[in-house]
Amino acid sequence: MKLTILGGGGFRVPLVYGALLQDHAEGRVTHVVLHDLDAGRLSAVTRVLAEQAADVPDAPEVSATTDLDEALRGADFVFSAIRVGGLEGRANDERVALAEGVLGQETVGAGGIAYGLRTVPVAVDIARRVARLAPEAWVINFTNPAGLVTEAMSRHLGDRVIGICDSPVGLGRRIARVLGANPKEAWIDYVGLNHLGWVRGLHVAGRDELPRLLGDPDLLGSFEEGKLFGVDWLRSLGAIPNEYLHYYYFNREAVRAYQQAEKTRGAFLHDQQARFYAEMKNPDAPALKVWDDTRAEREATYMAENRETAGAGERDEDDLSGGYEKVALALMRAIARDERTTLILNVRNRRTLSVLDTDAVIEVPCHVDANGAHPVTVEPLPDHATGLVCAVKAVEREVLSAADSGSQATAVKAFALHPLVDSVNVARRLVEGYTEVHPGLAYLR
Template sequence: MILPSGTSVATVKMTILGGGGFRVPLVYEAVVAARERVAVDEVVLHDDDAARLEVMRQVLAQLGGTPRVTATTELTVAVAGADVIFSAIRVGGTAGRTRDEREALAEGLLGQETVGPGGLAYAMRTVPVVDRIAETIAEHAPQAWTISFTNPASIVTEAMRDHLGERVVGICDTPISLVRRALRAVGRDARAFDTGAVEIDYAGLNHLGWLRGLRAAGGGEDLLPGLLADDAALAGLEEARLMGPDWLRTIGALPNEYLYYYDFTREAVAGIAASERTRGEFLLAQQASFYERAAAEPERALELWRAALAEREATYMATERESQDAGERAEEDLGGGYHEVAVDLMAALLGGEEHRMILDVGNAAPDGSPIVAGLPADAVVEVPVRADGAGVRPLAGTSPLEPVMLARVQAVKACERLVIEAARSRSEETAWKAFAFHPLVDSAAVARRLVERYL
């Protein structure tokens, strides 16, 4: 973080779309903690589920803090006059997620929320809704920055950019968490990239990217080869425990942990299929219990939320780690961090700070050339950027993806764009094409059956 001398702290109205969602208190806590950086005076929660909104309002009230918190089911009321809008919606709820997972598993394919056919199905439901949201923001809060947590992040951000342009940015905590783990593993400050002391080479799409370089600012020695050669250092990395150090050395990079689903697809499918419940089914049951109990005992809403959160975070990717004998999740990896990434971005855009981050942005460099060579300039990619009061700009230093990586990224991006087209046109044929050509769908016949059921 760099706060220029004499910079005043901004006063901000913030709207959270999906304001009845389970992880909203994490965002609120991060906002309250950052009040000296960006003074959020008002937090507006928006959701179409009034009961969940009330539960979250109770949780935030018990957390305390200075922002005034209001809740509404009216979208226009929620966004009008907002300075920053956090979009964290889940179209179809967790029940929709469980159906996405089970339909794919029934065909022997990966059943996962954001990756593969489950992610495409989720996008089919979500794109029409975020189109309407983005149109409303463009009309009633054209000056606002929209920070999207909504999955599948690459698809959703690209769809919203058609209406909001560069004033919408997608975020995810997995790439920056990977960078920080790698820095710790080589004995550097975990936030050395954030401060500009270290330069990185990271590129790809959301949940489909690789860290391929890690060097001191100014062109120092690349520290990544030494890390890849060091089994003891790799043992502290979630990605190495999940996919094995030999595979990381073979590809010469540290993959985003979601690459497990692409590189170890059979193992992932077998592990999920053998589980009594999918991740979605676990969360569906857990959240239903939490919201029911919190509504019945509103005075205990915060206590109940904290207990549910601890269980949720401790079991993240548990099936995958178990199937690979990867052990328990490291303490420093618990709790996530997308809410902190979002607040850092907000503090950069509105509070006068400067941050180096990895975000989902358009693929055009300042000179108009593609950041990730081989993808269209208007495609959304996940790359290192600098964010400050002037906006979000890609950092130099992204080298071309090697052919095998680029081929996968190009195939997935093509399917993402087809899904956006299919969701808007309601074309079953376009959706079929999107599913059939995805790297994690191995049969056009299976793809057609999935599309028929999902639609």
């Protein structure tokens, strides 16, 4: 089975390959094709993968190419993990937004809109190529903003594109762990959009254990989200929000923390990964060790500004292990081998949430089998969550419209309608600022 990874020179690719190395069953991936526009990055990542596979006799073959069509031909699965504009683009997203006093995070608020506007046209081109060159392939989308990009691609690939994110999985795992339950045996009642969802129940053996957590202040305050949001707020919500909702619930504090930080997250990662790729130009560098040391620093500093704002302290060691690659491999195995499972995924709504249309991509538990991912029926969201989900989905639709039409006025509308952008004039200046620093937005007129 052939797996093509778009963005194959990306820093997190070894996580995916490491998971593949643990699969020795029939029907496993035997050939991995890495595609990237940067041959130097491809070379660096290929070296890491070679060291990972050194002691694995049946390791999947790895090849690399800068030719997209060559990479896609004959693929059974395509992992899309691209970053249009690179980490320099992410740093610019943050800088331009913070100068206007609004959030520049890569998936939330102004930064997410800017990232989406330059990513959607590229993702749509990829979707069209997949439809032409590998029409039987399944696309698993890692590219952020994951829900928005998945929806853009679904207009050309239908249900054969599925978006993934490790945030809901990590949240469910933390809740189960603090309740003394096995995460593999728990049913997580989670619903929303990507980076905008809530756990409303955690069922073990038919019993919802979340009320027990919400009723115990000490237990509730003992894990990441309890520290991040505060016990009182979680009890008021009656649910556990995805960590990215901290940007909404504590927006003023988050913006202030980012403005005061020595470096934004994007600038930090840009410099960190530049050091990694520079070091990898040394043929004698221990590739796997250099990568692993860099990854550990990256994970430990994740959402550091938010945790500092909340006084949450350092991340627990158990939360430093990532997880999105495990979700991707579980999804791929379920489809390829009909190994039925349940995963929280980004898929088309169909009739799951009545407040959204059938084609809107949402993030919910799905039953997965050889025919793909099937969203599970969920209870309606409470009013406060419905309002936020509908508002952000409306923004996503304006981004898709602007990307399709090239309309600068529609791009301004997307920014202006976002709950975290507080002025139409700010929205206009954001579009001007982003157009100046991003060549990929030159299509907006």
